[in-house]
Amino acid sequence: MPKVKPELFAFLDDSKIEATLSRLYTEALKQGWSMVFHFLPKAFKMFGKGIDWKMEKESFYDDKYIPILPYQGTFLYMQARALNAKNIVEFGTSFGISTIYLAKAAKDNGGKVISTEYMPHKVKIARQNIEEAGLSEYADIWEGDARETLRNINEPIDFVLLDGWPDLVFPIFKLLEPNLKKGAVxxxxxxxxxxxxxxxxxxxxxxxxxGYISTTIRPKKAMEFTIKIS
Ligand SMILES: C[S@@+](CC[C@H](N)C(=O)[O-])C[C@H]1O[C@@H](n2cnc3c(N)ncnc32)[C@H](O)[C@@H]1O
Structure with a gap:
């Protein structure tokens, strides 16, 4: 994870959000070494064909942020804005870092984000973090197993982030698929x-x-991403 600098969040133009994300990423960075030691023996696999999630101990992640990186958050926010996404759905809230980026996009687009998390202590803290960022009005955190909670989505969906346990990506996607709008990301x-x-x-x-176009993206070289908003 890059060093936490307020400039990383300046494009969001909101001092409360900048302060909350800076605090949360600083806390997440403190877990860096335990993540490195956890994944070190598996590094060969991780950067090769990848790890099977069944080999992971879920309890290791009870207190872990495992957040998207700041440049991923930037990309999510910009994409959601470019799409004018109003109905945003997220699988895997953790402590709310990605949800903050999505809720800010929802706020700016006149919409909302529904995110879901099954660890009650994470839900509680995520709600507090989102409130600290001033975004509670734009984010609903549904507590429970996403395989159940996300059955209650009835509205057409513009934008989805699937960031829960990897082996559930396909079942959760299939649950949401009937509600995906044409052009959904x-x-x-x-x-x-x-x-x-x-x-x-x-x-x-x-x-x-x-009915999809899909590819893995790995942006390495900097590009300026601009959206005309007025
Ligand atoms: C990688 S973390 C999410 C990180 C978060 N998106 C962020 O960027 O801050 C994955 C989260 O998904 C949650 N999760 C895993 N399986 C779930 C399920 N079946 N239902 C709801 N949440 C689940 C885990 O408890 C964990 O907190």
Whole structure:
């Protein structure tokens, strides 16, 4: 994760959000070494064909942020704004870092984000963090197993972030698929690292006859991303 600098969040033009994201990423960075030691023995696999999620101990993640990186958050926000996404759905809230980026996009687009998390202590803290960022009005955190909670989505969906446990990407996607609008964008994190656990999803969305265009993106060289908003 890059060093936390307020400039990373300046484009959001909101001092409360900048302060909250700076605090949360600083806390997440403190877990960096335990993440490095956890994944070090598996590094060979992670950067090769990837790890099967079934080999992971879920309890290790009870207190872990495992957030999207700031440049991923930037990309999510910009994409959601470019789409004018009003109905945004997220699988995997954790402590609310990605939800803050999505809720800010929802606020600016006149919409809302529904995110879901099954660890009650994470839900409680995520709600507090989102409130601290001043975004409670734009984010609903549904507590419970996404395989149940997300059955209650009835509205057409513009934008999806799937960032829960990797082996659930395909079942959760299938649950949401009937409500996806034409032009909806679906982003899945951890494709590099846990690809074997989401191979069923990748095989499905990469078949043009299923109605999607999909590829893994790995932006390495800086590009300026601009949206005309007025
Ligand atoms: C990688 S973390 C999410 C990180 C978050 N998106 C962020 O960027 O801050 C994945 C989260 O998904 C949650 N999760 C995993 N399986 C779930 C399920 N079946 N239902 C709801 N939440 C789940 C985990 O408890 C964990 O907090």
């Amino acid at each position: 679906i982003i899945v994190d951890d494709v590099q690292g846990f690809q074997p656990s989401m191979q069923d999803y990748l095989d499905y969305i990469r078949k043009p006859e299923n």
